[in-house]
Amino acid sequence: MPSLLFCGPKVAACGIVISVWGVIMLGMLGIFFSAKSAVLIEDVPFTEDDIRNDKNPPQTIYGLYTQVGINCFIAAAIYVAVGAVSLCQVRLNKRQEYMVT
Amino acid sequence: MVELFRSEEMTLAQLFLQSEAAYCCVSELGEVGMVQFRDLNPDVNVFQRKFVNEVRRCEEMDRKLRFVEKEIKRANIAVIDTGENPEVPFPRDMIDLEATFEKLENELKEINTNQEALKKNFLELTELKHILRRTQQFFDEMEDPSLLEETTLPLEPTEANRGAPLRLGFVAGVIGRERIPTFERMLWRVCRGNVFLRRADIEEPLEDPASGDQVHKSVFIIFFQGDQLKNRVKKICEGFRASLYPCPETPLERREMAAGVNARIDDLQMVLNQTEDHRQRVLQAAAKTVRVWFIKVRKMKAIYHTLNLCNIDVTQKCLIAEVWCPISDLDSIQFALRRGTEKSGSTVPSILNRMQSKQTPPTYNKTNKFTSGFQNIVDAYGVGNYREMNPAPYTIITFPFLFAVMFGDLGHGALMTCAALYLVLRESRLLAQKNDNEMFSMVFAGRYIILLMGVFSIYTGIIYNDCFSKSLNVFGSGWSVRPMFDPRVGGNWTVDLLENTKVLQLDPAVVGVFKGPYPIGIDPIWNIATNKLTFLNSFKMKMSIILGVVHMLFGVSLSLFNHLYFKRPLNIYLGFIPEIVFMTSLFGYLALLVFYKWLAYDVFTSREAPSLLIAFINMFLFSYSDSGPQLYAGQSVIQSLLVVIAVACVPCMLVVKPLILRRRYLWRKNLGTQNFGGIRVGNGPTEDEAGIIEHDQLAQHLDDEPEACVEEEFDFGDVLVHQAIHTIEYCLGCISNTASYLRLWALSLAHAQLSEVLWTMVLHIGLSFRSFGGVPVLFLTFACFAVLTVCILLIMEGLSAFLHALRLHWVEFQNKFYTGQGFKFLPFTFDSISEGKYDD
Numbered sequence: 001m002p003s004l005l006f007c008g009p010k011v012a013a014c015g016i017v018i019s020v021w022g023v024i025m026l027g028m029l030g031i032f033f034s035a036k037s038a039v040l041i042e043d044v045p046f047t048e049d050d051i052r053n054d055k056n057p058p059q060t061i062y063g064l065y066t067q068v069g070i071n072c073f074i075a076a077a078i079y080v081a082v083g084a085v086s087l088c089q090v091r092l093n094k095r096q097e098y099m100v101t
Numbered sequence: 102m103v104e105l106f107r108s109e110e111m112t113l114a115q116l117f118l119q120s121e122a123a124y125c126c127v128s129e130l131g132e133v134g135m136v137q138f139r140d141l142n143p144d145v146n147v148f149q150r151k152f153v154n155e156v157r158r159c160e161e162m163d164r165k166l167r168f169v170e171k172e173i174k175r176a177n178i179a180v181i182d183t184g185e186n187p188e189v190p191f192p193r194d195m196i197d198l199e200a201t202f203e204k205l206e207n208e209l210k211e212i213n214t215n216q217e218a219l220k221k222n223f224l225e226l227t228e229l230k231h232i233l234r235r236t237q238q239f240f241d242e243m244e245d246p247s248l249l250e251e252t253t254l255p256l257e258p259t260e261a262n263r264g265a266p267l268r269l270g271f272v273a274g275v276i277g278r279e280r281i282p283t284f285e286r287m288l289w290r291v292c293r294g295n296v297f298l299r300r301a302d303i304e305e306p307l308e309d310p311a312s313g314d315q316v317h318k319s320v321f322i323i324f325f326q327g328d329q330l331k332n333r334v335k336k337i338c339e340g341f342r343a344s345l346y347p348c349p350e351t352p353l354e355r356r357e358m359a360a361g362v363n364a365r366i367d368d369l370q371m372v373l374n375q376t377e378d379h380r381q382r383v384l385q386a387a388a389k390t391v392r393v394w395f396i397k398v399r400k401m402k403a404i405y406h407t408l409n410l411c412n413i414d415v416t417q418k419c420l421i422a423e424v425w426c427p428i429s430d431l432d433s434i435q436f437a438l439r440r441g442t443e444k445s446g447s448t449v450p451s452i453l454n455r456m457q458s459k460q461t462p463p464t465y466n467k468t469n470k471f472t473s474g475f476q477n478i479v480d481a482y483g484v485g486n487y488r489e490m491n492p493a494p495y496t497i498i499t500f501p502f503l504f505a506v507m508f509g510d511l512g513h514g515a516l517m518t519c520a521a522l523y524l525v526l527r528e529s530r531l532l533a534q535k536n537d538n539e540m541f542s543m544v545f546a547g548r549y550i551i552l553l554m555g556v557f558s559i560y561t562g563i564i565y566n567d568c569f570s571k572s573l574n575v576f577g578s579g580w581s582v583r584p585m586f587d588p589r590v591g592g593n594w595t596v597d598l599l600e601n602t603k604v605l606q607l608d609p610a611v612v613g614v615f616k617g618p619y620p621i622g623i624d625p626i627w628n629i630a631t632n633k634l635t636f637l638n639s640f641k642m643k644m645s646i647i648l649g650v651v652h653m654l655f656g657v658s659l660s661l662f663n664h665l666y667f668k669r670p671l672n673i674y675l676g677f678i679p680e681i682v683f684m685t686s687l688f689g690y691l692a693l694l695v696f697y698k699w700l701a702y703d704v705f706t707s708r709e710a711p712s713l714l715i716a717f718i719n720m721f722l723f724s725y726s727d728s729g730p731q732l733y734a735g736q737s738v739i740q741s742l743l744v745v746i747a748v749a750c751v752p753c754m755l756v757v758k759p760l761i762l763r764r765r766y767l768w769r770k771n772l773g774t775q776n777f778g779g780i781r782v783g784n785g786p787t788e789d790e791a792g793i794i795e796h797d798q799l800a801q802h803l804d805d806e807p808e809a810c811v812e813e814e815f816d817f818g819d820v821l822v823h824q825a826i827h828t829i830e831y832c833l834g835c836i837s838n839t840a841s842y843l844r845l846w847a848l849s850l851a852h853a854q855l856s857e858v859l860w861t862m863v864l865h866i867g868l869s870f871r872s873f874g875g876v877p878v879l880f881l882t883f884a885c886f887a888v889l890t891v892c893i894l895l896i897m898e899g900l901s902a903f904l905h906a907l908r909l910h911w912v913e914f915q916n917k918f919y920t921g922q923g924f925k926f927l928p929f930t931f932d933s934i935s936e937g938k939y940d941d
Contacts, residue, residue, distance in 0.1 A: 018887050021516075025569075026883060029868075039572050039628050042861075045869035068868055068875070075867075075879040 005092045012089035019083030026076035033069030036062060044068060107488050107666070109427040111462035111926070116422040117452040118411070119442070123420045126441030126451050127404045127929075128189040133437045134930030136424040137463060141412040150409040155192075158199065159402035165202040166395055169387050172209055176381065178388045184533070186935045187393045189400045198397065205387060212380045219373050220310035226366050227307060228275040228318070229346045233359040235301045235320040236273050236348055270331050271324045276343035278302060278317040284341045288323065291333055297324040322348075399934045407929055423456070425463055425926065431455075462487050465926035474550045475500065482911045483921025490663050492915055499652065501550065503909055505557035506648065507848035507902040510856060511568035513894055514558025521552035554903075564622040565637075565849070569890070570857040572625035580626045584613035604631055609704045637853075641846040643695045643713075649842025649913070650684075650692045653835070656917030657681050663918055675758040679750035680831060686743040686750075688839050691717055697732065720744060754828040759820045766815040838913045844905050852898050859889055 007015075032040055044064050054060045118126050130136050142150065173180060190198065276284060281300060288296055299322050306315040321343070323334050338345055349355050411422040426434055431453070438451045464485050468476045476493045478500065485491055505514070524531065525548050536542060544551070566572045585592040585605075590612040594605065609615035618624070623640075627633045657680055664672040694713055702710045709730050716732060719725065721744060725737040867875060867882030915921070 018884060021887055022883055025512075026879075037574065039574060039625060041629065043865055043868040045871050064871060067871060071868070071870060071873065071875045071879055074873070074876045075883060078876070078880050079883075 003092075005089065005096065007089055009090065009093040012086045012093060015086030016083055016090065019079040019086060022079035023076050023083065026072045026079065030069045030072035030076060033065050033072055036065045040065075105494055106491055106662075108464040108466050108485060108491060108923075109429060109926075111425050111465060111487070112428050112431075113456045113458040113460070113462070114424050114426055114431075115454045115456055116411075116420075116424060116438070117454070118420045118422060119447050119449045119451060120417065120419055122442045122445040122447035122449075122451055123408060123411070124192055124404060125445040126438050127407050128400065129437040129441040129444070130434065131189075131400065131403065131407075131929055131931045133430075133433055134928050134932055135430045135434055136426045137926055137928050138407050138410045139423045139425070140410045141421070141423055142410070147409075151413060152405040152408050155195075155405040156402060156409070158195065159398055159405060162199060162202050162398045163395075163402065165206045166391060166398060169202075169205060169209065169384075170391055170395075172213075173384050173388050173391065176384050178381075178384055180388050180392055182392055182535070185393065186931075187397055189404065190397050192401075195401065198394070202394070205383075208383060209380075212376065212383065216373070216376050216380065217310050219369065219376060220308065223366070223369050223373060224307060224310055225344070225346075226362055226369065228320075228344060230359065230362050230366060231303050232273050232275065232320050232322075232346050232348060233355055233362065236322050237352070237355065238301070239299045239322050240352065269324045269326055271322055271348070272331070272334060272338065272345055273320070273322040273348040274338055274343045274345035275303075275318050275320055276338075276341060278319045280341050280343075281319055281321075284321075284337070284343070287337055287341070288334065291337060292325065292330055295325065295330060296334060298322070299324075396931075396935055400931055403929070403931065403934065427465055427467075427926075461923070463926035464489075464923040466491055466493065468493075471549050472497065474547045477546075478550075478907065478910070479915075479919075480925070482915060483919075484923045484925045486920050486923040488666065489920060489923070490659050490666075490918060492659075492910070492919055495655070495659075496910060497553070499914070500906055500910060501553035501557040503648070503652075503845065504554045504902050504906040505561040506645070506845045507905060508554070508558045508852055508899060509561030509565040509567060509849055510570075510852065510894075511559055511562030511573070513569075513856070513890070514555050514560075514562050516555075516891070516895060517551060517558060517899070518555030521548055521555050524548035525552055554899075565853070566619075566623040566625055566628070567853060567856075570853065570860045572623075572628035574625040576620045578624055578626040579616045579619055580607060580624065581614055581616065582607065584611050587613075606632075615704070634850075638846070638850065641849055642843065643699075645842045645845035646688075646839065647692045647695060648845060649839055650688045652842070652909070652914055653838060653917060654681065654684060654689065656914045657684060660918035671758060671761065675753055675761070679753040683747050683750040683754075683832065684835050686747040688835060690740075690743055691839075694732065701733070751828065751832060754831070755825060756821075759817065759824050762820055763815070763817050834916070841913055842909065844909070848902055848905055852894070852902070855898060856890075856894055859886065859894065863889060 029040075033044075044061065045068075046061050046064050050060045050064070116126075147153070170180070285298060288298060300319050301321075302317070302319045306317050308314070309316050323338075325331060325334055335345070349358055407422075408420065411420040413420055435453055438453060442450050464487050466476055466485075472493060475496045476491075479485070479491070479493045479496060508514070524545055528548070531545060536545070562568060584590050585594040585607060591608075592611050592614075598605070607614050623637070627636055630636070657677070660680075661673065661677045664670075664677055691713070694716070698710060698713060711729055711732060720740045723741060723744070725731070731737070863882050864886045867879035867886075869875075870878060
């Protein structure tokens, strides 16, 4: 069976930490963007035209908010995957340790 | 409870150890780790002490063990650490241990020499094997007549036997590959081109038996004619440390020799394997016990070293030791002595006798794993004087708090708390791992400090309403834009105005715009306001001044407890009181003004609120005419009074105290008595000790002694200069230290700005995409954001905030009450030995 182990214990631990943090923070950001938080307005990529040419005033901006929120959720999901892979690596590393000693 | 705030009460005691029980008693004391031995023969040379022979034997054993350990490490065998703490062996067991180690060392040395010899042999044979194999090729080429012609070309044409087939001599050998170019050049120059060198690299590296390194070598063969050249070539080979091997001339002989060499190599390989196996077995057996042996030997050495500090009684029946020990632990020390006596089988008990002494005892603060980090912070500045107020208990709260004021961010605080929680919760496992990394052990030692710093940062983060530079709007902002458009309540905004202006300012005077303060911390609306910095700077600056004044006033008040404890009333009346009056009347008043200004002005009157800074400066200049409106009625009178009071405090501190001291001295001298009843009060260190002595039961015996001690010479000039320095330092210090607390504001501003920059420069890129194309970018930028947050904001900024908090404690806080000129209690203990950390 080819070994699925491709990184050492330290990299795997680092991956777990970053992905836990990423899932929590990106998930929260996603929620806040979906809730149209005013504090995050600077991070929403709207232009002058979005305000001027809006037929139903805040809807275009709200649409952008939702889009960014969805992006955040997808990125959080990727981090879930990264975390799962890192967890597997940690397990494999542990098994390797037992096998050596 | 009092023990927490001051160092332990210490006493000097004499130990009378029966000579047969001394060893066991000292070993028990070492296990308890509560006594500090004093050197009773400081003028005796190390080599003239009683137990020098035993110490030397222990050192010899230690050396042997180190040799064994080195061999174990070289063989890549792990030393087994069971965490067991072996008892100290009896002195009579020393011979056994010595014999064991001697045997082990000799065995290892023998194995090593044998192995080396075998390896050398093996190397020679392998080289010979390679020579035979490679040279065959050269000889085959030489048989070729055309090549032969070429080789003879440089020879002299007048040579006699030109027509006959040449009888060329040759030498073959092995040389290090890196030496070849110089070797070749040297041969060519010395022999004037009359030799022919062929070489071939040996592919696999060979092991050098002496150093164990892998070296690359080459086989060479040199053809020449005549004996003179032969001698020269041999000399050069010797000079280049090439090993020459005899090589038979005929192919048949060569083949036979090769077969013989191969057979010998096989035999040798087998012997070598067996030797290596044996060596491994010996080392593995040693690796199991070497740690326990080390601890035993080092404990023995420590005991003999300690016994060397003792005084030997004239009768040689007992050893007398003088020790410092905490009074609260006298019972456990007595108990240890009894155990030691029993263990040695002696019938006469060892005696502990408390003594009176004029010497300053060492400072001993009992700590646990939580407080030790904070005590270390204090001790790094200076070990406290004996029984002085210990700042460590207050540092436990103030240090993380001041750190957090500079590091206020909910997100960063939470990350720091998580990291510290990991260290704290996995404490025992991490301790067992014994990580040698210096950085890691430093962080690990401060894990409780980091934990508190993280928790406090979360708190200040909530107050600043900052989480990775964004605000959290939990309770709903108190500000509203809508009333600004309503002309009925005074709003003057219109849609046209919005079209044409970039930035508009909300007016809290309009009803409904400001509905009251946010329940906790800063209103989140400020996070997107353009004048956020103006608002936050004013808030943070005032906050740092208030915190600083409170912190320093607290420090000054602690000095009162020192004066009370050491019974120095003069220092209270002429030191503490003027000091605290000086500071409160100037900077305490400033802090009060800050609160007053916050409370007294509302949205309608805030326009005519005077600047506090100008008002404070004018307070010293007594100028009240041209500075505009006053803060409150009667301000000029009160402020003038305060300045006068503050100035009046200066001469109190500066001259009155030395004058009183001088008068008292003269009075006492005129009276001519040394023992002035019991009402004599002063502030020298001798009186403090006298006070302690009075409490001791044994003081009666030594009543006559104080008369013997000479009254300290009183130098008025000296005292005056000293007092002047102290006063000037304090008064100027009040101003500069208050200003110094502004670093709280500066650092917290820097931290907030840096985290905002990080957000807009990194994470913002990932967020500002209008399509799903932003997902991979967001994924990558978040990883960058996380790494940079940890490296720059957590580690770098955290270190800088830590250093500034350290400075605020050492300089601004502790110089108000803490002398820090004591010396540390260093008990005789086996702890460091059994943990494996060893330093002589």
